[in-house]
Amino acid sequence: MKFILTLAPLFLSSLAASKSFLYAANQQTLVNGDFSVPGENPLNFCNDPDSYSLTIDNVDLEPNPPEKGKELLIKARGNFTEKVEQDAYINLSVKYGLITLIHTKADLCEQMKQVDEECPLNGAKVFTKSVTLPKEIPPGAYSVLADVYTKNDRQITCLEAKVRF
Numbered sequence: 001m002k003f004i005l006t007l008a009p010l011f012l013s014s015l016a017a018s019k020s021f022l023y024a025a026n027q028q029t030l031v032n033g034d035f036s037v038p039g040e041n042p043l044n045f046c047n048d049p050d051s052y053s054l055t056i057d058n059v060d061l062e063p064n065p066p067e068k069g070k071e072l073l074i075k076a077r078g079n080f081t082e083k084v085e086q087d088a089y090i091n092l093s094v095k096y097g098l099i100t101l102i103h104t105k106a107d108l109c110e111q112m113k114q115v116d117e118e119c120p121l122n123g124a125k126v127f128t129k130s131v132t133l134p135k136e137i138p139p140g141a142y143s144v145l146a147d148v149y150t151k152n153d154r155q156i157t158c159l160e161a162k163v164r165f
């Protein structure tokens with residue numbers, strides 16, 4: 001289930017970039033999910049995952065929660081129950097406290113190339129990936145919201161994570 005992997009570099013690079021977090025604050029509230037993602041992870045689905053076309057079986061992070069300056073191992077397993085084609089996208093936002101560091105729309109298929117995966121995405125996927133978290137991550141509470149859609153706005157998944165460094 002490689003799109004988590006896709007999100008990881010986005011998340012991590014945003015953390016790396018957070019030294020320059022002198023951006024306009026905004027008060028936009030994140031969705032607070034009560035639907036936790038199976039496995040050892042800080043993730044929640046934004047709402048009932050039964051409506052998503054991607055079934056996530058599990059996501060395991062080692063260590064969980066992630067620690068700065070350390071290697072983070074991500075293992076994930078899922079099933080794209082409907083084919084995902086070109087122009088699928090991720091609406092991603094990353095906040096540091098109440099400050100929005102990132103609010104962007106990214107091309108899902110383009111991101112997949114980073115992990116040697118190509119659209120169309122279909123069926124069961126498994127992946128393992130390790131990334132190194134920068135030591136310089138400023139201490140504080142981070143939240144990430146990744147809302148993923150097909151070109152026709154069919155929701156593939158939506159994930160939220162809160163991590164304190």
Ligand SMILES: *[C@@H]1O[C@H](CO)[C@@H](O)[C@H](O)[C@H]1NC(C)=O
Binds near residue numbers: 079080123
């Ligand atoms: C993935 O989803 C498809 C469509 O719902 C289903 O037919 C298939 O059995 C699922 N595969 C796994 C490994 O769960």
Ligand SMILES: *[C@@H]1O[C@H](CO)[C@@H](O)[C@H](O)[C@H]1NC(C)=O
Binds near residue numbers: 091104105147
């Ligand atoms: C995704 O973000 C774009 C740009 O901010 C916005 O126009 C669009 O409505 C968002 N899509 C969804 C389904 O929220």
